[in-house]
Amino acid sequence: MLRLHPYEYHRPETVDEAIALLVEHSGDVMPIAGGTDLVPNMKHKLFTPGHLVSLRGIAEMQDIAEDDDGFTIGATASLDRVARDARALRALPSLARACSLVSGPQLRRMGTIGGNVCLDTRCTYYNQTLFWRKALGYCLKKDGTACHVVKGGTRCVAAHSADTATALLPLEAELRIVGPDGERTTPITAFFTSDGVWNRRMEPGELLVSIRVPRPASNTRHSFQKLRARDSIDFPMLNLAVRVDFSEDHLVADLQMVASAMGSYPRRLGKMGVVAAGRWLTAELIDQLAQEAFRQCHPLDNMPIDAEWRRAMVPVLVRRALSEITD
Amino acid sequence: MHPFPGLVSGRDMREIIRFTVNGDLTETGVPTHYTLLETLRYILGLTGSKQGCDKGDCGACTVLLDGEAVLSCLLPVQEAEGRSVITVEGLAAGPHPSPLQDAFDLTGAAQCGFCTPGILCSASQLLSENQSPNREDIAQALSGNLCRCTGYTKIFEAVEVAAEATRLGLAPADVLTARRSSDTDSSTLAHFQSPQIVTGK
Numbered sequence: 001m002l003r004l005h006p007y008e009y010h011r012p013e014t015v016d017e018a019i020a021l022l023v024e025h026s027g028d029v030m031p032i033a034g035g036t037d038l039v040p041n042m043k044h045k046l047f048t049p050g051h052l053v054s055l056r057g058i059a060e061m062q063d064i065a066e067d068d069d070g071f072t073i074g075a076t077a078s079l080d081r082v083a084r085d086a087r088a089l090r091a092l093p094s095l096a097r098a099c100s101l102v103s104g105p106q107l108r109r110m111g112t113i114g115g116n117v118c119l120d121t122r123c124t125y126y127n128q129t130l131f132w133r134k135a136l137g138y139c140l141k142k143d144g145t146a147c148h149v150v151k152g153g154t155r156c157v158a159a160h161s162a163d164t165a166t167a168l169l170p171l172e173a174e175l176r177i178v179g180p181d182g183e184r185t186t187p188i189t190a191f192f193t194s195d196g197v198w199n200r201r202m203e204p205g206e207l208l209v210s211i212r213v214p215r216p217a218s219n220t221r222h223s224f225q226k227l228r229a230r231d232s233i234d235f236p237m238l239n240l241a242v243r244v245d246f247s248e249d250h251l252v253a254d255l256q257m258v259a260s261a262m263g264s265y266p267r268r269l270g271k272m273g274v275v276a277a278g279r280w281l282t283a284e285l286i287d288q289l290a291q292e293a294f295r296q297c298h299p300l301d302n303m304p305i306d307a308e309w310r311r312a313m314v315p316v317l318v319r320r321a322l323s324e325i326t327d
Numbered sequence: 328m329h330p331f332p333g334l335v336s337g338r339d340m341r342e343i344i345r346f347t348v349n350g351d352l353t354e355t356g357v358p359t360h361y362t363l364l365e366t367l368r369y370i371l372g373l374t375g376s377k378q379g380c381d382k383g384d385c386g387a388c389t390v391l392l393d394g395e396a397v398l399s400c401l402l403p404v405q406e407a408e409g410r411s412v413i414t415v416e417g418l419a420a421g422p423h424p425s426p427l428q429d430a431f432d433l434t435g436a437a438q439c440g441f442c443t444p445g446i447l448c449s450a451s452q453l454l455s456e457n458q459s460p461n462r463e464d465i466a467q468a469l470s471g472n473l474c475r476c477t478g479y480t481k482i483f484e485a486v487e488v489a490a491e492a493t494r495l496g497l498a499p500a501d502v503l504t505a506r507r508s509s510d511t512d513s514s515t516l517a518h519f520q521s522p523q524i525v526t527g528k
Binding site: 001002003004005006007008009011032035036039040043044052054056103104105106107109110231232233 | 339340342358359360361362378381382383384386389395396397398400401402403405406408449467468470471472
């Protein structure tokens with residue numbers, strides 16, 4: 001049995017009300033949407049805010065809207081809704097797939113896409129009960145000074161584990177963030193930092209309100225792959241999102257790969273476009289790209305799954321993704 | 328007397344929550360930091376829903392919130408305000424087990440019983456949306472519920488039997504008898520466990 005600490009629960013109905021509450025209780029408050037990440041973390045005493053501001057009652061944050069140029073997905077649209085949305089399935093299959101692969105059915109009905117993008121980083125030495133963490137002398141990410149993953153490390157390397165964020169990077173999504181000083185739009189490529197303690201560029205009092213996903217060009221293909229211990233419920237031990245832009249004569253014009261669930265942010269792999277541009281997407285090229293990805297990816301012992309095996313699976317995911325695209 | 332007196336402290340900050348539980352309009356004072364699961368079990372005494380991992384992994388606490396199977400261990404109780412909650416205790420409309428509960432009992436899908444209330448809720452939502460699910464549909468719908476006894480085979484069979492019984496308007500026992508008539512090893516059916524396991528009562 002894992003008990004929560006006492007807190008006061010607020011249920012605003014507009015974004016403005018929510019931000020006013022975040023400002024009023026600044027320093028002792030957190031927003032909560034689906035709660036599927038925050039509630040277990042609070043039960044582990046990783047966060048113990050005196051106030052919670054629920055975003056579930058805010059109608060303007062729930063909509064999924066399509067227009068000629070793309071989609072605007074409300075941050076509190078559930079993962080289940082995005083995964084089943086017929087428009088998203090048609091136009092953004094890699095995102096719909098990423099949503100469908102987060103956790104299990106009950107958690108996808110509760111968890112939101114905005115919450116997934118803002119998911120706290122995860123680590124073997126962090127996502128544990130207070131008793132467990134205390135026994136080990138805590139860690140760099142929470143209450144301690146030592147990293148147990150990288151001995152002597154001074155920078156937290158907890159793993160970015162948000163499936164949807166990985167899929168949104170090559171889709172060139174933009175995040176609409178509203179705060180006490182007004183609103184701003186930031187490309188998701190500039191949202192994450194390499195600091196595993198807090199890897200999102202968001203100021204206190206700010207809320208991710210919606211996600212703008214431009215409509216992919218007709219000659220572009222996307223694929224999303226996830227590796228996890230149990231396909232039914234687990235967090236990723238590897239994430240890979242691939243985007244291929246084809247030229248009119250079906251040669252590769254550009255190719256992007258984003259890998260995650262290794263370090264603290266989803267990372268765009270280098271050289272892929274240079275290697276692939278102007279060539280047919282053949283088995284030989286796929287093999288070459290798989291080896292290049294293997295060379296660039298170095299999973300750490302930040303989750304209880306053998307890091308060497310995870311690295312060996314990188315080229316497997318690359319082949320799966322590119323085979324899906326050539327099919 | 329309160330079912331779990333030690334768990335409720337007079338010092339806790341409380342608020343009034345109004346919601347419908349198994350069809351009954353309920354209004355009760357709850358410590359503000361309680362989950363829906365804690366409210367069901369320790370305030371209302373509905374101990375059918377189980378507290379397993381208590382952090383969203385196992386699915387034993389699954390209940391229906393406005394018809395959707397969700398995890399009550401991760402739901403702040405305030406989110407149930409004004410909504411309808413169905414737990415395993417409320418799955419049967421009358422005094423007798425529902426066809427789904429009956430099928431679980433008949434096939435041996437309910438063994439130790441710890442995962443059963445959650446699985447019944449997940450399966451109920453599936454059957455409300457899909458009257459003839461195949462094995463893949465059933466496996467998908469139950470993929471957030473861990474069972475360590477059955478290996479799932481009997482659970483899948485129970486959901487199939489319940490779906491078929493409901494479609495054809497037959498008793499689950501008759502459907503199961505027809506399915507097993509060609510088997511050499513089971514000419515008779517037995518209720519494996521007491522019905523308490525599948526009704527949560």
